[in-house]
Amino acid sequence: MARRRDTAQQLASRAVQIAFLLGLFVLWYCATNFWGVNHLLLPNPVAVFHQLVDVLQGGEYLPDLRVTATEFVVAFVLATTTGTVVGFFVSLSRYSVRVFEPLFAGIYSIPIILFLPLYVLFFGLGMASKIGLGTTIAFFPIVLSTIAGFGNVDRTLVTAARSMGASNYQLFRYVLVPAALPVILTGLRMGFTVALLSILGSETIASLAGLGHHIVQLAEAMEMSRMFAYIVFVVAIATLLNVTVSYFEARGRRLG
């Protein structure tokens, strides 16, 4: 019975969320159609829709999508590998946790995006600087959650496994990893989000190609409705990715 009430509540809050978005959309429509807001500041949603259809049909987004996707995938894979490996080794001793955890947490709280000019200087305007920045930014939530995950495994479980004769590998594979996985997955989802954010963001600031780059170009050419069409496109991709990641996170939790 509790479950039925939960679903009812969930449906109700979903309805409010959808109504909120629809309201925004109606406001947007009214502002551009009836209230005389300049179309250079805010294009008409219908015009944006037509542009979106055009963009999707033409496939002109493909080269930029390829660039952004490559930057993102490489950065996320690099951050995941380094973050989990470094996090695991830091978690092995109390001493190194005491030294490195506050250090990483401190750096994590700095807006690393400020170092973008430095990354551009070192790696150029191309993909490398975006990959470097995305990796750096995603590394911290991943390494911190990995340290927390491996550092807070219930000692009783470790002792129990040892008392039954578990080897180091067995302890890692059957106790430490499943115990730490839910926390690590949260870090991976956060790393995923900030990597995507910082890569798109830095493309809009200094770049040669990519979806962020293209959006800024359209803005400079005053093609507002097409720019909005691209923004909608990118938001749709990001939402899709986030939903997918959240789904895998929830699944991993259950399995973990």
Next chain:
Amino acid sequence: MSAGDVAIHVRNVGHQFGEAGEARSVRALADTSLDIVRGELLCLIGPSGCGKSTLLNVIGGLLTPSNGTVQVAGKPVRGPMPNDIAYIFQENALFPWNTVDENVRLGMLFQGVPKIEHAARAKKSLEAVGLAEFADHYPAQLSGGMRQRAALARALSLQTGILLMDEPFGALDEQTRMILGEDLSVLLASTEKTIVFVTHSLGEAVFLADRVAVFSARPGTIKKIIKVDEPHPRKPAFVTSEKFTELRNELYALLHDEIRKAVSSEAPRGRNGGAV
């Protein structure tokens, strides 16, 4: 009870947490010697902080004592001996991400049992504790009592000669304790395992044990050993018998003074550190 039947030799074991002289150092166990006979169930009982769990951990090889030695099956204990000793903890020692059946199999995997035997052994031990129908449940889906049955099944599947139980029913309510105690008595009558059982409960000690070792207050050592001469499996009627009451009263008298001492030594926290 010839000398050759001794399963666990405890010789002059003492333990101190922290370095001597340090503010936080606690002498948990003083010079303790004990022989545990093959096939008997020995209860360790005493005031909290008296070192009974420390002694259990030393026997199980989970803790290296500051001094003294323990021998199990003729070998000195230097670390966990999974082939000789299985351990049951107070609670939460089941892997929460595995089902009951997977928990039992994992124990056998760790111990090194050939994979081909896992299914049959898991089934047998789960049947023995009455959990066969719950093999595919996760620990979180079970009651506290059922979780401890599952932990017992995991320990039984390891087929060790010795079972160490550290307040296994400590976190359970009185009724569940009673039922589990009765079931354990039946189970043990058929397995001939050597069992060391740490408990706070006088009734549980008398009901289950062949011998009860009473600890003195910290630094603890064995004050007296009481024999409970009653065959296993023990019937519920044993609880209401005169013999049970007498033994329970004797234990109570022995413990009462020690518990007073333990409690009053906790009061000036500065001197004793207050650690348990």
